[in-house]
Amino acid sequence: MTNEEIKAYISSHIPEASFDETGEWLTIIIEPNSLKDIAAVLRGQPMQMDYLFNLTCVDWKTHLTMVYHFSSTTHRHNIVLKANVDRTAPSIETLCTIWRTAEMLEREVFEMFGMQFLNHPDLRNLILEDETTAGADGKSGYWPLRKDFEDPINMIKL
């Protein structure tokens, strides 16, 4: 599918989605509450985005942006999906029921950014020690990959 076809198809299902074509791949920007809907659209026919090859988060100091990179193993087209999430109490729906790889990637984002993934089966720390974040309430504030993170002992600044 070409970018124009993808845009027309997505717009017909998710009208509020906006697009950005400045990057290498087509970027779809959505509201976090429509993530579940667009995930079903992307995974189903005719898009068949069955391969989630990257899932990460970017801290923009005012908000967090979830970034998903999808690819299709049948059609070989790639797209980027983005959702801006509120920074004070970030939460977004999990994708691990559709793409199983999301389960561990989301756990990493959870401990590094404090993002709460709703309906995630096993949201615990993966890499960091359990007691360092204790971010179950989403408020404790020890999230290493956020921009305002300070660690006077272990962090080396150049």
Next chain:
Amino acid sequence: MYNQTEIIKDTTDLGPEGELVVNMGPQHPATHGVLHLVVTLNGETIKKIEPHLGYIHRSIEKMCESLTYRQFIYVTSRMDYLSSHINNTACALIVEKGMQIEVPERAQFIRTILNELTRIASHELWIGAMAMDLGAFTPFFYAFREREMITDIMEETCGARLTMNYIVPGGLMYDIHPEFQTKVKAFIKQFKEKVTEYEDLVTGNVIFQSRTKGVGVLTAEDAISYGCSGPVARASGVRCDIRKIAPYDAYDKVEFDEVIETAGDSFARYMVRVKEMNQSIRIIEQLIDIIPEGDFVGKTKNVLKLAKGEFYQRVETARGELGVYIVSEGGTTPYRIKFRSPGFSNLSVLNHIAKGSKIGDLMATMGTLDLVIPDIDR
């Protein structure tokens, strides 16, 4: 007397009382690094595997946020230390993409040759170590005999045997050693003679086959859903070779086959890697005699600044797809950098494919996933 299946039948629904939790690692000879697996057993049958990561977590992503585009490449050699050339290539390519630097053809050819040599070296180490996990000690020495030749070539070319840091944005750090081509050709000659030896030792071995065939079966759908890549996915019949999908460097100028197996078990993963080594040799043979003359590094500015925006580069390492994602604000350092490491996704499938099998088979399953722990923890 009970036979074995009856004993297992008796204990399947014992519930939590009949369960035994075994900690495999963080210091375990078969995990090849500090991987901690919490294995829940019922008798000898695995009920659940839970990986605990982070013993070698250095927060490379955070570190890179304060390093310039020339500096951050050196950190990436320490991620997947068995394919450091390929990690360096990924970082060099993304900087070149962001700054539109033209890379001389000579550098592209040399990079491709070095990447393939790295792949062979990594697979050689894997064959030796994996056979040792399964109790065969001899293949280790056979595999390391050839691997030693590659590390010697690397040492002469880059000055290092493991963490090369030879590939930089724009091309190479310095030109190749004058003896490089002769040495590589000597290696190819020896490899072709000797590769049959450890195929005879391992591939046809009845014990090896019975321990790996039908063990840890991964279907193509699950491989895609779990984000598997590299030999693990290709052994399940998924076409996912980045060298074919999105060629970089000189991969569009060479002919090679993407190795595909369909069985999806541990033996298929073994076969993919063995055949891949032969394909790597094929690529090197095509390029080694036609390395063009000219510059080994393109013209770059002293201070590298990526344009504002987002960049993503995919490369095929020995373990699968490595992705580098950079968000740039136009400065000299990345605003956010993310490494999508192949081992991370390949590890996530372990619980799924090892569940229900015997604990003895876990060695074969985990061994053929080819996990490198610093790559998973980053």
